[in-house]
Amino acid sequence: MTNQIVKMTVNGEKKEILAEPRELLIYVLREKLGLTGAHVGCETSHCGACTVEINGKSVKSCTMFAVQAEGTEITTIEGLGSPDNLHVLQENFKEHHGLQCGYCTPGMITRAHRLLQENPNPTEEDVRFGISGNICRCTGYQNIVKSILSAAAELNAAKEAAQ
Amino acid sequence: MKDEVTREERVTNLKGLGSSRKRVEDARFTQGKGHYVDDINLPGMLTGDFVRSPYAHARVKSINIDAAMALDGVVAVLTAKDLEPLSLHWMPTLAGDKQMVLADGKVLFQGQEVAFVVAKDRYIAADAVDLVEVEYEELPVIVDPFKSLQSDVVLREDLDPTAPGAHGPRKHHNHIFTWEAGDEEGTNAVIDDADVVATEEMYYHRTHPCPLEPCGSVASMDKVNGKLTLYGTFQAPHVVRTVASLLSGIEEHNIRVVSPDIGGGFGNKVGVYPGYVCSIVASIVTGVPVKWVEDRMENLMSTAFARDYWMKGKISATKEGKITGLHCHVTADHGAFDACADPTKFPAGFMSICTGSYDIPIAYLGVDGVYTNKAPGGVSYRCSFRVTEAVYFIERMIEVLAIELNMDAAELRRINFIKKEQFPYDSALGWEYDSGDYHTAWDKALKAVDYEGLRKEQAERVAAFKRGETRTIMGIGLSFFTEIVGAGPVKNCDILGMGMFDSCEIRIHPTGSAIARLGTISQGQGHATTFAQILASEIGIPADSITIEEGDTDTAPYGLGTYGSRSTPVAGAATAMAGRKIRAKAQMIAAYLLEVHDDDVEFDVDRFVIKGAPERFKTMGEIAYAAYNQAIPGLEPGLEAVSYYDPPNMTYPFGAYVCVMDIDVDTGVPKINRFYALDDCGTRINPMVIEGQIHGGLTEALAVALGQEIAYDDMGNCKTATLMDFFLPTAWEVPNFETDFTVTPSPHHPIGAKGVGESPHVGGVPCFSNAVQDAFRPFGNRHTNMPHDHWRIWKTANDLGMHD
Numbered sequence: 001m002t003n004q005i006v007k008m009t010v011n012g013e014k015k016e017i018l019a020e021p022r023e024l025l026i027y028v029l030r031e032k033l034g035l036t037g038a039h040v041g042c043e044t045s046h047c048g049a050c051t052v053e054i055n056g057k058s059v060k061s062c063t064m065f066a067v068q069a070e071g072t073e074i075t076t077i078e079g080l081g082s083p084d085n086l087h088v089l090q091e092n093f094k095e096h097h098g099l100q101c102g103y104c105t106p107g108m109i110t111r112a113h114r115l116l117q118e119n120p121n122p123t124e125e126d127v128r129f130g131i132s133g134n135i136c137r138c139t140g141y142q143n144i145v146k147s148i149l150s151a152a153a154e155l156n157a158a159k160e161a162a163q
Numbered sequence: 164m165k166d167e168v169t170r171e172e173r174v175t176n177l178k179g180l181g182s183s184r185k186r187v188e189d190a191r192f193t194q195g196k197g198h199y200v201d202d203i204n205l206p207g208m209l210t211g212d213f214v215r216s217p218y219a220h221a222r223v224k225s226i227n228i229d230a231a232m233a234l235d236g237v238v239a240v241l242t243a244k245d246l247e248p249l250s251l252h253w254m255p256t257l258a259g260d261k262q263m264v265l266a267d268g269k270v271l272f273q274g275q276e277v278a279f280v281v282a283k284d285r286y287i288a289a290d291a292v293d294l295v296e297v298e299y300e301e302l303p304v305i306v307d308p309f310k311s312l313q314s315d316v317v318l319r320e321d322l323d324p325t326a327p328g329a330h331g332p333r334k335h336h337n338h339i340f341t342w343e344a345g346d347e348e349g350t351n352a353v354i355d356d357a358d359v360v361a362t363e364e365m366y367y368h369r370t371h372p373c374p375l376e377p378c379g380s381v382a383s384m385d386k387v388n389g390k391l392t393l394y395g396t397f398q399a400p401h402v403v404r405t406v407a408s409l410l411s412g413i414e415e416h417n418i419r420v421v422s423p424d425i426g427g428g429f430g431n432k433v434g435v436y437p438g439y440v441c442s443i444v445a446s447i448v449t450g451v452p453v454k455w456v457e458d459r460m461e462n463l464m465s466t467a468f469a470r471d472y473w474m475k476g477k478i479s480a481t482k483e484g485k486i487t488g489l490h491c492h493v494t495a496d497h498g499a500f501d502a503c504a505d506p507t508k509f510p511a512g513f514m515s516i517c518t519g520s521y522d523i524p525i526a527y528l529g530v531d532g533v534y535t536n537k538a539p540g541g542v543s544y545r546c547s548f549r550v551t552e553a554v555y556f557i558e559r560m561i562e563v564l565a566i567e568l569n570m571d572a573a574e575l576r577r578i579n580f581i582k583k584e585q586f587p588y589d590s591a592l593g594w595e596y597d598s599g600d601y602h603t604a605w606d607k608a609l610k611a612v613d614y615e616g617l618r619k620e621q622a623e624r625v626a627a628f629k630r631g632e633t634r635t636i637m638g639i640g641l642s643f644f645t646e647i648v649g650a651g652p653v654k655n656c657d658i659l660g661m662g663m664f665d666s667c668e669i670r671i672h673p674t675g676s677a678i679a680r681l682g683t684i685s686q687g688q689g690h691a692t693t694f695a696q697i698l699a700s701e702i703g704i705p706a707d708s709i710t711i712e713e714g715d716t717d718t719a720p721y722g723l724g725t726y727g728s729r730s731t732p733v734a735g736a737a738t739a740m741a742g743r744k745i746r747a748k749a750q751m752i753a754a755y756l757l758e759v760h761d762d763d764v765e766f767d768v769d770r771f772v773i774k775g776a777p778e779r780f781k782t783m784g785e786i787a788y789a790a791y792n793q794a795i796p797g798l799e800p801g802l803e804a805v806s807y808y809d810p811p812n813m814t815y816p817f818g819a820y821v822c823v824m825d826i827d828v829d830t831g832v833p834k835i836n837r838f839y840a841l842d843d844c845g846t847r848i849n850p851m852v853i854e855g856q857i858h859g860g861l862t863e864a865l866a867v868a869l870g871q872e873i874a875y876d877d878m879g880n881c882k883t884a885t886l887m888d889f890f891l892p893t894a895w896e897v898p899n900f901e902t903d904f905t906v907t908p909s910p911h912h913p914i915g916a917k918g919v920g921e922s923p924h925v926g927g928v929p930c931f932s933n934a935v936q937d938a939f940r941p942f943g944n945r946h947t948n949m950p951h952d953h954w955r956i957w958k959t960a961n962d963l964g965m966h967d
Contacts, residue, residue, distance in 0.1 A: 023286070030201075030202075031204065036198075036199075036202040037195020037196070037197075039376065040201065041375045041376065041459065042886045044885055044887065046885070046886035046887065046891075047375060047459075078194070078195050081194065083190075086190075086193065089193075090194060094185055094189040094193055097852070097854075099189060099193065100427075100687035100688070100689065100859060101375070101376070101424075101427040101686055102189075102191075102192030102197045102424060102426070102687070103199065103375045103376045103426030104375050105192050105193060105195075105197075106192075106195040128895050129894075131894050132894050132895040133893075134894075136894075137374055137375045137427045137859070137863070137891065138687045138855075139858055139862075140861060140862035140897055141862070141897050142858045142899050145894060
């Protein structure tokens with residue numbers, strides 16, 4: 001199959017890669033761009049370990065072709081926070097023990113990031129519903145929910161202080 | 164110098180035992196910098212993929228690889244014929260059986276590995292898999308273990324039906340072993356004479372640990388140096404190295420096995436799979452690294468399942484409810500090969516813990532293992548070996564006996580608990596329970612949930628239902644469990660001949676920080692955090708200054724790995740013991756520096772002080788430095804220690820759980836209104852981590868009890884091989900859990916810890932199941948099998964005439 005050039009902006013940087021039309025986005029991100037944060041857990045869109053953000057929407061990158069990402073803006077876990085300046089969500093997941101094996105964590109935090117853009121004041125129920133496309137096998141979600149609610153409160157407090 | 168920090172502050176600074184220290188692992192995991200097997204990309208690496216059998220039982224007439232080999236980018240296609248000259252077409256299992264690596268003449272379960280394609284990338288490999296032509300001749304399929312024992316169809320033609328198996332005589336060509344514990348004759352006599360006898364048959368269905376990260380390996384044979392490096396999803400990397408050496412003939416020192424970060428294990432990653440072996444062979448054949456990572460469907464269809472126990476019980480009691488005897492027989496469906504991951508002498512694991520938390524004077528357990536055309540396995544999914552089965556069995560038998568006696572099940576438990584003063588307690592089936600205080604835990608739990616109030620509310624709800632005012636009913640699920648974990652004493656516990664000790668090696672650096680390496684491997688349990696805490700309290704160096712490393716066999720001491728809640732009981736003990744060796748040498752150094760006799764100094768938090776003159780001291784930092792820069796008479800330089808710990812006994816964590824559930828009888832949908840979990844895991848190392856383990860274990864228990872299963876049709880097709888059909892609960896289905904605890908230290912463990920990771924699963928499954936069954940008890944229910952998915956709950960209501 002003829003390879004195609006795909007141009008996209010990933011974590012703020014312009015990228016140009018060569019991909020087979022059948023190549024899944026997750027493999028391009030992980031293997032061609034070296035962004036191994038998002039993981040493959042099921043390849044059927046059920047588990048959400050591969051969640052990234054594309055043009056402001058949470059997307060499961062294991063069931064999207066890389067060529068479909070042409071011209072898009074993509075944010076992965078690597079684009080949230082930095083070692084010296086963790087994102088509020090990353091801080092709160094650490095603080096509230098919102099992770100164990102870490103395999104679902106990048107997808108979960110990336111999803112939570114979008115959720116808080118969609119709904120900056122979520123109830124517990126909103127959070128539970130909002131992350132129900134992301135499976136965690138270790139935590140039982142209780143501390144994930146706590147982490148996200150705490151991050152939301154912190155972000156809102158910061159917003160209020162700024163106003 | 165005046166010490167400006169208080170003693171209390173010095174204790175806090177250590178972040179030792181009892182501290183809810185934040186996890187050191189989380190910095191990398193939250194930033195997407197974990198390093199899992201599939202993240203490994205070595206130069207020139209090829210990808211392997213399997214041709215798998217679509218049939219559950221068939222003869223393999225021929226395999227034609229020509230079309231696959233002709234595809235551009237395909238490097239090799241391996242079949243059993245290629246592995247045979249290396250004697251690698253079969254491999255030994257952990258249970259003393261052998262298993263085909265690649266189909267040798269026939270296939271015995273759907274999804275079995277038939278050929279291994281090696282190609283330049285995953286897409287070419289997948290294309291080539293489709294091009295391999297395999298001619299099959301279908302054979303009769305057996306998916307029912309009872310039918311299997313009656314059938315003329317011989318599943319394992321490779322075995323001599325008259326010769327004994329690894330665990331003694333076989334009764335039939337599809338029979339694997341009979342394993343017994345206790346006194347059958349005596350038990351039968353007691354039961355025959357008893358006031359009250361309850362009998363029940365229950366099926367603990369087949370399920371699967373299904374960690375979020377599937378299994379995989381990367382093998383890299385360096386032909387220049389003769390060294391093989393094998394990265395993989397291994398819960399027991401050192402054992403894998405030994406097995407790889409025995410299988411391949413490569414000397415063990417030339418093999419380095421590395422378990423990088425592991426994305427959950429839950430028992431699935433204990434065994435050795437054909438994919439690991441094929442990646443090694445392929446790397447040896449091609450001379451370049453070969454990666455094999457299974458997909459979810461392959462994980463659910465072919466790697467180790469859990470449970471599949473058909474259990475038949477008889478329990479006898481006096482009219483007052485005092486239990487007098489227990490009889491249990493299990494027909495264990497092991498699938499096509501006996502690939503259970505149990506200590507060698509225990510083919511049914513620790514199923515003989517099935518007398519539970521109760522003082523049962525006489526008991527018998529018999530287990531018959533059987534071959535069927537299903538995937539091999541039988542691993543301990545979030546439990547010590549078969550302990551979940553055992554606890555489910557006894558906690559259901561208690562409920563059934565309560566029905567027989569027309570008695571409250573909480574009270575029935577209370578009057579039969581082993582009493583605090585009976586510990587150490589010798590159970591009828593041969594275990595020595597180390598410590599416990601069951602009555603205290605039970606009373607605390609029942610009080611916390613207002614048990615009497617709940618029963619009143621339930622009675623009102625039953626009345627309202629009968630009056631037609633509501634279509635929901637209420638269930639109160641109870642369970643009290645005793646686990647047996649921390650395998651185990653080398654005298655009776657081994658895996659492939661390797662005694663089940665574990666190890667820790669510590670090096671203190673000159674500036675007072677340290678590295679400790681262990682024979683275990685974390686899969687999310689947070690070892691890097693908690694083992695440093697054990698050590699901090701033992702050696703007085705802050706946990707933040709201690710690096711914990713596991714999983715690299717070239718650097719870590721030999722250990723048997725992480726499963727069966729053995730890390731804290733065994734490796735945690737080794738850590739404490741190694742720490743004590745460090746402390747003993749530090750004491751001598753301190754005494755030298757303070758110019759007093761060794762006996763005149765004592766350890767105090769983070770230093771050695773002169774007895775009676777605590778203002779004169781040497782901190783562990785000063786001592787560490789001295790170990791490297793002073794010539795101390797009679798002492799070698801340096802400060803290192805290693806401990807290999809052979810536990811004198813198992814540990815026996817316990818707990819009391821209560822689940823309050825509403826059930827809609829028309830939809831079969833359960834709603835969990837409350838779940839209270841009291842755990843006693845002895846000394847608590849990190850309460851935050853313990854709580855996290857409990858949340859997670861309860862969630863996996865909810866899954867198993869309420870819907871998760873590996874199901875087959877009569878043709879042996881696996882009907883639950885994707886996450887569409889295999890139930891993994893989401894945040895939407897999982898409630899908030901209330902956690903509580905008591906502390907009864909283990910008397911034989913250096914720090915009194917017992918292990919906790921699996922308790923919530925072991926106690927949780929019967930608790931959720933009992934809640935469902937209890938809801939239907941007032942309407943005539945006695946026992947229904949798990950998983951209680953919506954359909955089965957609806958069916959229970961329907962069978963009880965609740966839709967009439």
